[in-house]
Amino acid sequence: MYPKSLENLIQSFQRLPGVGKKTAERYAYFLVNKFDKSDIERFIQNLELCKNTIKRCSVCGFLTEDDVCEYCKDTTRDKSIIVVVEEPKDVEAIERIEKYHGLYHVLGGAISPLNGVGPDELNMKSLFERAKEPSLKEVIIATSANVEGEATAIFISRALQKENIKVSRIAYGMPVGSKIEYSDESTILRAIEGRKEIK
Numbered sequence: 001m002y003p004k005s006l007e008n009l010i011q012s013f014q015r016l017p018g019v020g021k022k023t024a025e026r027y028a029y030f031l032v033n034k035f036d037k038s039d040i041e042r043f044i045q046n047l048e049l050c051k052n053t054i055k056r057c058s059v060c061g062f063l064t065e066d067d068v069c070e071y072c073k074d075t076t077r078d079k080s081i082i083v084v085v086e087e088p089k090d091v092e093a094i095e096r097i098e099k100y101h102g103l104y105h106v107l108g109g110a111i112s113p114l115n116g117v118g119p120d121e122l123n124m125k126s127l128f129e130r131a132k133e134p135s136l137k138e139v140i141i142a143t144s145a146n147v148e149g150e151a152t153a154i155f156i157s158r159a160l161q162k163e164n165i166k167v168s169r170i171a172y173g174m175p176v177g178s179k180i181e182y183s184d185e186s187t188i189l190r191a192i193e194g195r196k197e198i199k
């Protein structure tokens, strides 16, 4: 049996997604054995700083330390196009291809009646407000290629029907169930370039 303090640390790591008992043990050992006092202090500081300063962008829902995120603030970005994604990490995945220069909208998940997630639980209303901007020409829906992602795409496209903009869905060309965050750069690029208009 481990000392209680080590056991507690292991349990903390086990709360992270995808981290089982063995990985949690490895992380805990590593911290205890390899991190000196200043490493630990910096680690705690970073955690606290993120927890205290990170919030959702009031425009798009991405993460920011200010009221508005770096993408929304950037006047060089193309305001005629918005890519709608489920999570902030999807934004970063698309940014890594360095080919997309429009804006984003982060829903914070996907519609999932089984889990009690409806449109009202998502960052949806502000998207419909943004869709009224005269500068906007196209909304590209880049939700996951699974049941929830598809349901979300259909809901958004219907809601935007009355707006005078093009609404398209990325073409995954990947197995059903694919998520943007796990796709490589060329796959994401092909998915965006091969997008189909939803009518």
Ligand SMILES: [Zn+2]
Pocket: 057, 058, 059, 060, 061, 062, 068, 069, 070, 071, 072, 073
């Ligand atoms: Zn933003």
